Amino acid sequence: MSVSRGALPIALSSLIALVLGCSPPRPALPEPGSFELHDALEIQLFAAEPDVVDPVALAFDASERMYVVEMRDYPLGLPPDGRAGGTIRLLEDRDRNGRADSSTVFAEGLSFPTSVAPWMGGIFVTAPPQILYLEDEDGDGRADLREVVYDGFTLGVTDSNVNGLRWAIDNRIHGANGGNGGRVGDLVLRGLDFAFDPRSRAFETTYQTAGGFGLVFDQWGRSFAPYNVDHLQQRMVPVRYLERAPALPPLDATINVSVHGAMARVFPISAPSTRPNHPEQAGYYSAAGGIGYLDFEGEGIPRGLLVCDVVGNLVSRELVGEDGPAASTERAPEERAREFFASRDPAFRPTGVEMGPDGALYLIDMQRDTIEHPDYIPESRRGADLRAGADRGRIYRIVPRRGLPRR
Numbered sequence: 001m002s003v004s005r006g007a008l009p010i011a012l013s014s015l016i017a018l019v020l021g022c023s024p025p026r027p028a029l030p031e032p033g034s035f036e037l038h039d040a041l042e043i044q045l046f047a048a049e050p051d052v053v054d055p056v057a058l059a060f061d062a063s064e065r066m067y068v069v070e071m072r073d074y075p076l077g078l079p080p081d082g083r084a085g086g087t088i089r090l091l092e093d094r095d096r097n098g099r100a101d102s103s104t105v106f107a108e109g110l111s112f113p114t115s116v117a118p119w120m121g122g123i124f125v126t127a128p129p130q131i132l133y134l135e136d137e138d139g140d141g142r143a144d145l146r147e148v149v150y151d152g153f154t155l156g157v158t159d160s161n162v163n164g165l166r167w168a169i170d171n172r173i174h175g176a177n178g179g180n181g182g183r184v185g186d187l188v189l190r191g192l193d194f195a196f197d198p199r200s201r202a203f204e205t206t207y208q209t210a211g212g213f214g215l216v217f218d219q220w221g222r223s224f225a226p227y228n229v230d231h232l233q234q235r236m237v238p239v240r241y242l243e244r245a246p247a248l249p250p251l252d253a254t255i256n257v258s259v260h261g262a263m264a265r266v267f268p269i270s271a272p273s274t275r276p277n278h279p280e281q282a283g284y285y286s287a288a289g290g291i292g293y294l295d296f297e298g299e300g301i302p303r304g305l306l307v308c309d310v311v312g313n314l315v316s317r318e319l320v321g322e323d324g325p326a327a328s329t330e331r332a333p334e335e336r337a338r339e340f341f342a343s344r345d346p347a348f349r350p351t352g353v354e355m356g357p358d359g360a361l362y363l364i365d366m367q368r369d370t371i372e373h374p375d376y377i378p379e380s381r382r383g384a385d386l387r388a389g390a391d392r393g394r395i396y397r398i399v400p401r402r403g404l405p406r407r
Contacts, residue, residue, distance in 0.1 A: 028394060035343045036269055037398070038317075038334075040301055043341075044098055046362065046397040047091055051103035053393040055089075055364045056290075056351040057163075061118035064357045066091040067106065069113045069125070070393070071366075075158050075373050075386060086110035088125060088134065090141055091395075098360070098397055104141035107134050111155065114163035114213070117173045119198045124173060126162045128155040129182065131175075131196075150196070150203060153182035153189075157373050159289060164193075164215030164225070172197050176225055179211035192239055193225075207235035208254040213289030214352065216305065218320060222327055224291060224305055229263040229281065230256055231288035231307050232318060234327050258318060259330040268312040269342045287311040287371070292353030294340075294361060299400045305329060306340060308350035310371045314342040315350050315363065341398070347389050359404045360397045367392035 027034075028048035037043055047068075057069040068089040072078065078085035087110065092102040110127040117124045122135030122145065131150040134143035153162040157180070164176030174195040181189045184203055192205040193215070212227030223235045237253035256262050263284045272282055290308035294301070294317060304317045317340035318329035332340075341350075341363065349366040356362050369388035 030343060030345070030348075030396075034345060035341065036338060037341050038301065040299070040400055041398050042401050043363075044397040044399065046093075046098065046395045047100040047103065048394050049367075049392045051100060052089055052091065052395055054366055054368075054390060055393045055395060056113075056366055057115045058352065058354055058362060058364060058395070059116045059118055059123075059165075060354075060357050061121075061123075064093075066093075066100070066356075066362075066395075067116045067118060067123050068364075068395070069116050071112060071114070071158075072390065073112055074366075074368070074390075079387070084109055084111040084127075086113035086127060088113065088116065088123065088143070096358075098358075098399075100395075106136070106141065107143040107146070112158055112161055114161055114178075115165040115175070117165035117167060119173070124149065124165055124198065126153075126165055126175065128153045128161040128180070131162070131165075149201060150184050152184045154180040156180040157375055159213050159228075159287075159373065160211070163213050166215050166217065168195070168217055168223070169221040170195070174206060174215060174217075174223070176213070176215045177209035177211070178213065179209060179227075193235070205239050207237070207239055208252070210235070210254050214291035214308075216291045216293050218293055218305070218327075219295070219303070224257075224327075225254070226288040226291050226307055228287055228289065229285050231262070231264060231285040231309070231316070232256060232258040232291075232305060232329055236326060255326065257323070257327045257329055259328060260318075266309055266312045266314060266316060267338050267342065268314050269339075270313040270344050270346050270348070273311060273346065281311075285309055285312075290350060290352035290364070292361075293355065294353075295355055296359070296361070296400060299402075301400070302332065304332065306353045308352065310349040310351065310366070312342075313344075313346060313348045313350070314339040315353060316340060347392070356397075360399045363396040363398055365394035365396065367394055 029045040054070045054072045056071045070087040073085035087108040088106040090104045090106040091100040113127045115126045125132045133147040135145040137144040160179040172195045193209045196203040210225035210227045210233040234257045235254045287310045292306040304319045321328045352364040354362045
């Protein structure tokens with residue numbers, strides 16, 4: 001067997017990994033031919049293991065520092081005892097060259113954390129059954145203050161836990177129920193999302209939940225969320241209006257707004273795969289989760305909603321139009337039969353996309369060989385290592401080929 005000089009270290013490390021029974025390494029930056037991306041854009045590596053591991057969400061604070069949610073305890077807690085092991089990582093690009101040069105564990109021992117929202121020098125974190133407030137009071141990059149702000153969210157199947165913390169134009173932080181529900185104070189969530197005022201800590205329900213992972217607002221304040229097979233839903237009617245008319249017949253107040261419908265076609269370039277308990281979903285959305293809003297202002301790339309599918313190893317884009325009081329979304333003309341971003345790496349697991357303060361788009365890759373909760377895997381197929389890839393993670397930076405506007 002002949003191996004090129006450049007491939008020798010990878011081949012040797014793969015052999016060692018095979019002997020030790022761990023996952024072979026994968027190149028941190030996708031190699032040419034291993035992915036497809038919108039022609040006007042290019043991809044760069046912002047951070048990779050060991051500086052970031054198991055990332056599922058991120059947010060930037062007022063100082064442009066990146067807080068990354070690492071769900072290291074996915075899917076059943078850290079072995080061998082299933083203890084809480086999620087962390088928040090603080091990444092900084094101090095020399096502004098487009099790559100993280102400082103990585104600090106801001107907080108650890110969190111229960112299956114799913115999202116983060118900065119506020120006044122600290123952060124709110126969804127760590128079911130709680131929402132926490134964490135703050136670094138002595139400036140060492142680690143959280144000294146850890147306060148339970150809300151309690152009572154149901155801790156259940158991982159992708160249905162509380163998630164999606166995001167600031168909205170009403171100066172409140174909104175969140176997604178995820179479908180597991182719970183009881184926060186006197187409020188029974190049932191199938192409802194929520195919002196809270198970080199100053200007064202007033203908490204209220206907002207909309208019928210889409211039931212999935214992720215929540216995003218467009219430039220007009222309209223909100224969208226995914227749910228596995230139903231990839232793009234708009235939250236239409238606030239629950240406060242529904243509660244004023246209890247005699248109203250039941251109605252869907254959060255609806256699919258894509259012209260492609262629920263469980264729409266996707267166009268992966270990786271080897272065909274599907275969720276083990278739903279073979280009929282191959283080639284269609286089956287694990288839509290993680291949603292963002294693309295806005296490369298002035299770059300000739302129309303604004304749009306981005307939806308991740310971790311089973312398809314891809315990120316789709318839909319442009320937003322109008323259909324009466326609701327939005328109407330559809331694929332961009334150049335992406336009718338391809339994706340905004342797609343990877344041939346079967347362990348590429350996109351869990352979120354965020355626009356950064358520098359104008360770049362940040363793409364989160366959890367990098368897991370298996371991305372499925374054991375509850376959904378038939379017993380006959382549970383022999384695989386469900387934590388393979390737990391030592392990996394990537395955050396990519398996507399920018400226009402001609403560069404970002406000078407700041």
